[in-house]
Amino acid sequence: MNKSTFFSGQPIFAQLLRFIPRDIIRRIAADHHADKYCKRFNTYEHLVTMLYAIFNHCNSLREVTTGMLATEQRLNHLGVRYHPRRSTISDANNRRQADVFGAIYYRLYQKYSDFLSDSRKKSIASRLYIFDSTTISLFQEILRTSGKNPAGKRKGGIKVHTLIRSDQDIPCMIRYSAAAANDSQFLKEVHLPKGSIIVFDRGYADYIKLNSFSTSGVTWITRKRSRSAYDVLQELDNPHKDKGVIGDKSILLGYRGGNRLLGRIVQYKSPTTGEVYEFLTNNMRMSALTITELYRKRWQIEILFKRMKQNYPLKYFLGDSENAIKLQIWCSLIADLILKIIKKGIAAKWSFANLAAMIRLHLMTYIDIRGFLKSPEKALQQKLSTKQITPSQQLLFFT
Structure with a gap:
């Protein structure tokens, strides 16, 4: 040659x-x-x-x-x-x-994280963290799966709880559980620096942890669960009515007599589908439109999960x-x-x-x-x- x-x-x-x-x-x-x-x-x-x-x-x-x-x-x-x-x-x-391989991954992440994030550019993406989980199906019940028993032999499932920083697009924290495990318990393991913003879906409802985020200066954004109760404290100014924001209120989240959480609810109506979304946050200074845009970035982690499942052999295990x-x-x-x-x-x-x-x-x-x-x-x-x-x-x- x-x-x-x-x-x-x-x-x-x-x-x-x-x-x-x-x-x-x-x-x-x-x-x-x-x-x-x-x-x-x-x-x-x-x-x-x-x-x-x-x-x-x-x-x-x-x-x-x-x-x-x-x-x-x-x-x-x-x-x-x-x-x-x-x-x-x-x-x-x-x-x-x-x-052992987890420790190797975290050490390599520390070595190359600055290169991947390009620390010269200070933007909101460098403070934005996204937390979610994905389930990988198994052909044996090695880890207990979630949901009802399917017809025939029950399969297994492993849930991968993942935290990423938006500007890096690679996991900075990984935890594993059986697919039947409740998601909210893993939010307790997330520790972020002051000034960070974390976005997660409605499955991570832990008012004690969300209160600790507020105390440590971390902004959290999530969607309201259908059974969540709250009391309205104040109607906030809404200059974005023409852009889909139909409500912005200061609230006290939770049932009386239980754990209460001071927060804010932003109601947004999609101009294309007409569907109404309700977002919860502890940040009172950001505009309502910024809150909706930050939650939309949560789909970045779904793209990561899709990339992992499409490009690596995670259907059959060795x-x-x-x-x-x-x-x-x-x-x-x-x-x-x-x-x-x-x-x-x-x-x-x-x-x-x-x-x-x-x-x-x-x-x-x-x-x-x-x-x-x-x-x-x-x-x-x-x-x-x-x-x-x-x-x-x-x-x-x-x-």
Whole structure:
């Protein structure tokens, strides 16, 4: 193969793995004793194997092992010492704690969060947090599902409670529960700096926590539940009647004799559908129209959930235990973080789905990722007789 500015001595997968410093993994593995009594398949090799399965959309252990066996001569580029067997991967998914991969994800988030948020731009998005959950169906009742028993065998479900910062578009907090668990208990684990704004749906109704948000200077915005009771304290000025705001009131939320919550209700009528929405908040200074626009940004987290389910294998899991399922979700989040870094660092505009598909198709191709993503056809066709890109240069494209 001719050398060129586009062809590289490292496959694309190896270039992606450079965003995960090995010393971070070694340190976390040592803190969690993840490699204790482990002779061959250590934490780093386990992570690389899972990322290979995720990037390649592998739905079974056989697909993972045969795919890696077909490229066994390239495994040393990835830092993997040998081709793992199905039983080895299965045992590791059940034995090695998923919290290890969670710690790796949070450490990588800390490392790249400033780059993803572009801290030079101070906007409301840097203070806006969105909290929601999504349910991932399982084919076995490993974690208890919600709702009534369906016809036939009951399936399982895991609920992923997620907090994101709007300008980063990646999770900064993740919690897992059975699908039947109540959402409101996880709002207690959210701690935000003063001046933050948090948006969540009506399922997270916890007046004690909402009062603590108000005390700590955090603005919260949610929708009113159908059975929520409140007393109107005052009608507020409404200069946005012509823009759909039909009501703006100061209220005392909750039943008399129980926990009461001082807040505000904004009633908004959609000009297109005619449907009326009622938003609750503790912020008395923002305009009613701003409140409605901030709640509309909650759909950003729904786009994140859609992106995760469409681009990563979260329908079939490489293990039938709770630990294996959580582990695979953590590795999917790590893969998503890496692709977000790649997407932000390249000049060309790619949709996330196209970027993920291109990485999947050329995961083990020896080609420089910068030139490839700038112009894939040119990178694959044009062969210029110049020196190769060094590994240190391959990391410069996102800085």
